[in-house]
Amino acid sequence: MRRLSLPLCLFSAALLSGCGMLYTNIHMPRAYRTAAPSEVKSSGSDKTVEGKACARSVLFMVAWGDASYAAAARDALKGEPPNAILYDVKSDMAGKAYLVGLYAQTCTKLTGRVALQ
């Protein structure tokens, strides 16, 4: 039990402080009400795009990054005209962790089609 006390402490501290015990500055997704095909000027030739945004943590000490919906949508729409809008959007969360989580990465992935307003 004594051997487990430090990992337990790390676990508790990391959980309470939001990943990085020393410093955390992360954006994470909360909600995104996307448009359905019937709600925009969609056509069968609309292209499908993907966007990705990631946050990372190292040694349970420092966490940083922008894995927000806003960043993922910006990534998906880069190179598109300003009036482009995503619809039929699927969002996934991808996680990677190495060495018992000493390095971890969480990414928000958006896949959707692009219509012009």
Add this chain to the structure above:
Amino acid sequence: MTTLLVLLALACPSIAQDDGAARRGLIRPGGILLFFDSVGPMSYVAMTPKDLPADAVPAGEVFGKGCQHGVSIPLGSPLNRSTQSLSAAAGRGGYEKALKQLRERHPGLRGIYDVKIDEHTISILGFYRRVCAEITARGFK
């Protein structure tokens, strides 16, 4: 324990959802709570393009946020698991404040659609924690 740590590393961020269902977003101060006066986001069914009025004029991307702040002061060594802490939290970090700020930043706005809501967390040494609800959307006039 290994599995637990890996799960922690993957599950640290909040789980996203997009159905507008209620999900509490109050800051969690922990420890011995001395003071708490905070508002967090719960649910918001936002507009989509079909909800726009016919005479709507697009106003581009708009942004607003509302934040909650928390402080926690340990009463002993942070590595001692029996150590307690004194904590307090306050702030207006709900959708109401975020939307109010958004309207102040973008006067004349009639509404927003294509709404993305994110959570921005800053934590320094576990003593100070700020959690903001951020609204990024398209506005119309």
